[in-house]
Amino acid sequence: MMAQKDGMLYIAGGWMLYPSPYTGYNGPNTVLRSLNLSKSFQTSLDSVNYIRTEEFPGTIPGVQDAAFFPTESGFDLTFGRWWPYNSTIYGQRDGPVENRKWQYGTASQQWTDTGITLKNWFYEGSMRVSSSMTAWVPSLKKGYLFGGTFVSENGTSLKVVEFEEHNGLITYDPADNTWTNETTPLGGIAEGGLVHITTATDEILIQLGGRSEWATRMRVFSEINIYSTRQSKWYTQHLPPDAVVPTPRFAFCTALKSASDGSSHQIYIMGGLEAGTSVNVKGGPTTTSVWVLSIPSFEWAQLPFKSKSTAADPKGRISPRCQAIGEHHIFYYGGRNVPSFFTVPTCDKKANAAFLFDVNTLTWTDEFTPNEGRYEIPSTVVGLIGGDKNGGSTKKGPAKGWSDPDLETIMALKTTTDEGSGIGTNSTGNNGTSPTSGPDTSSDSPKTNVGAIVGGAVAGVAGVALALLGAMMLRRHRQKKASQLSPNPMKPPPRYAGALEEGPSELMAHSLVSGGGAYAAELPAGEVAREIHTGRGK
Template identity: 25%
Template sequence: MPALLGEAKALSRRADGDLCTAVNQASAIVGGRLYFAMGTYTFADGPAQSRQRKLFSIPLNESFNAHTVLSSNSFTSIDLPSDNGFPYDSDTGIFLYTNTTLWFYEPDYVGSSATNIWTYNAQNDTFAQVTVSGGENVPLQVYQGGYASDPATGRMYYTGGYRNSQKRKKRKEKRGREQSMEVTLEKRVPSPPWMQVLDASGGDHSAQWLEGAGGPTLLYGTLSYVRYGKKGILVGFGGVNPDDHSQFEDPRVGGYRNMTQIFVFDIDSQKWHTVRATGGRGISDIPDSRLNFCAGVSSAPDDSSFQITIYGGYKLSNVAPTNRVHVLTLPTFQWLDVTPVNQALGDGDYGRQTPRCLMWKDAQMIILGGTIQGNHKSNNTVVNTAACNATHPPILVLDTTTFEWKDTFNPDRTYSQPQRVYQLLGGDWRGYNKLTGPKGGFNNSELADIFSTTVKRVDQPVAFPALSPSPLGDPQAPSNVGAIVGASVGAVFGIVVAVALAWWFFKRRREIPDIPGAAHGQFGKPELDGTERSQAQKYGPGKFQSYELLGTVPANIHALDTMFELDSTSTAAELAAGKSPIGELPERPLL
């Protein structure tokens, strides 16, 4: 049973001023809010690079200004637990997450325990320390690996990195002519192939570590969940191979991975594959080897392609961070250099390493935090870790349809397959892509089968209903948005019926002879006894496409021949003209 801390505490406005810098923070989007914590921060009226025992969040149903300091009116915060074991002061902590819950996982933290992890449930606004079984499947203190989450199933993945051997030795170092000091050295050794799988599909209280299936050492690289195959895949690339010592004279330094080497893990078969990527228009489209970059995933409206967009990172070629944007298009495994021509709303002539990329509705990639430096070895000075500097902002917004930097985040922006992508794949803005694999095909039939099917799109919650504080709340009880919505609709129905009956009874009691009572059929009551309705239309040549009404309906719907379906158990409810419609929320998200 998790240890509960606090209950339904409302988010409160900060008084710390505008946010100028965030470095090494953990970030994730859950329930329509962008959360971030840990790392270091600089506020307009505070010290540079300070630790904050806070969980910050930005509501993504509202617009905010990008390419500037983040206004204090654009984000909120709540206190993190005061427990001494909470890793608020970590520079290597990450967020694993489900539909409702953030997991504060610190794989390299001295006090970290894989069997006791702090969580934050965004639906009921509660922190808890959760006991996780299966700790024997987790190598402790592993550094800077790749990680990804599948919030629809509640499974989270972490792989690669360095293992801390815990071997320490001391030596004397001279500082100046007379001073000497004792320095503790901590040796890190390459980790063997392994994968950590945190399974919270049964709810936070029953989470467990599963035995992984090995994998590449993704040190400082990225890992992304993509909806290919029967259960989805993980796609990893970039960073450093700690077992390759051929690139540098120092044998302790690992070599950069070539960005054409793409690792694919099929969750259903538990197998790793390697695919060689190419440049969409030639070798110049392939990004240079790099580490400490970030990635976000978008999918074409018909799921016939997926785009992994990357930004920033530290490049080997110029010994400095980069400001370039690239896209890896699946299933053709082709790179495209899509760096915006106008960098005025990006990082300009500077580069950014250790940023966090957070994708909103496929259409906008929010770049949060990171270290900003000159993008060439002759001038790679860090410019954003001292006093507040609005010229080098903590947050950028990239439109992933047009690949342009934006000065404002637009919560209602919708996604179309980018022109540069569909020209390469032989489709259009909706998808309809003719190419279904790399040039020359996949090198084995298993990969061909994986990329011939996709996992059904499941819209994530964009908001949670407001909950009243309850000191007796049970942290083990599974979240049930469907039940909340059902109760709300039932309550509204009861109120409407009661008001209608009271008005009818009042009219009968008055018995005014020259004003007859209104007939039952004239009452303006909501008609909640409607029947299921669906609209079926052809979608493309000889095809049908369905969208379940669980989230936002795609834009430009007038231009689509589309079938929209309600769940088979749903009933279409209608209100009479002039009444406000009752909004329906999705069913209970899976943990």
């Protein structure tokens, strides 16, 4: 498991193939590793040069595919597949308990454990849930564990028994230390991908790929499952039959990168096993291809890539872990380096299992430099979604529409301008339900409209003032002339609101004054500006 906190990347759990004389024995990985992301490092060097390690105490079970979520003081480790251990190798070590969690403090570097509350739970005992699909949502301060499998262990036989896939979404709320299981309409899914994305109106989880039905059915990448945390509801976006999608795969890893203006997100998938047969999906080959799904257009693209060196290329791996780090890198760690599920793996000795993918150059490299440049959308993806390498995507949804009307609102992205104003470029204001077609036009148009409104209002008021001044001078001139012609001049007719047929009264319905006339004092510039703004906005 991998998670970031305070500029550090933490790697925990998993399993390992122990070397001679215990060749062929799989056991728990009981080491916590940490990597400082504020410093440069080189993965081609021995891992001791850039990764810090510390042994789990005997009270902490070594687990695989567990929930590993950040807390204010460190991390919580819960659930997961526990590998029965050989005490000759590992010494005496406690096994996991379903209704307890293990907490690690980053400052104290100490582990503690405490009880947890389980709601809507499926089973308690020797069977527990294990899943690689987890996500932490910072704004909600909640964690999510999706799908996975039920597993059972027998500590005396050193065997792990895997049962059917878990059809549920488990929500962790650290505020009350509660884990709540919620059955999904999707069926059981294991070894797929789960990614969290923030939209203008929601915090969503996107699930893709994986396997089902006792590893006899693959989940196709033309069906993307979307969970709205705001509505606690699942949706599925169906891609067109002719859409280009990856070959079904499972046991891969995912990493998320986002355009700097927020106009699109890219989900990268790497590694994993492609489908074998409909009966035995594990019989397929390990894949080396790199694919990316762009959101919100829901279009897939396969990316060409190169390698700085043979050693920098991870090749095909089963169950690696990915984590977006820095500006434009993906940290890729671990996994079984094998051509297929049933072949003997080539071990990464001394835990030198780290690899780096530079998204901007599409290169497997070995050098990481923090705060270097910024993420650039691959040209292959730009060709599909529009805009350029920095953003400005012109596609705000799937070309052939949404599978559910609700998704148009749920998936509307909150974009920002390059000026750093923090104001979204949505045409409907701050609710973000209807994004504009491009950041350049939308970011400029509100300023232009306001300028035109204010300028028009000022000009209108000035025109009214001049007209009234001219009318007063003309009136005085006529009065003076009339007084010279007659000793009893006629009184001028009263002026009512609306008498100025071309004046501001036509733009100001509310300027009617009961029982009297409309005077310049009753035409405040603010009122005129507001009415003109409202009229143009309709």
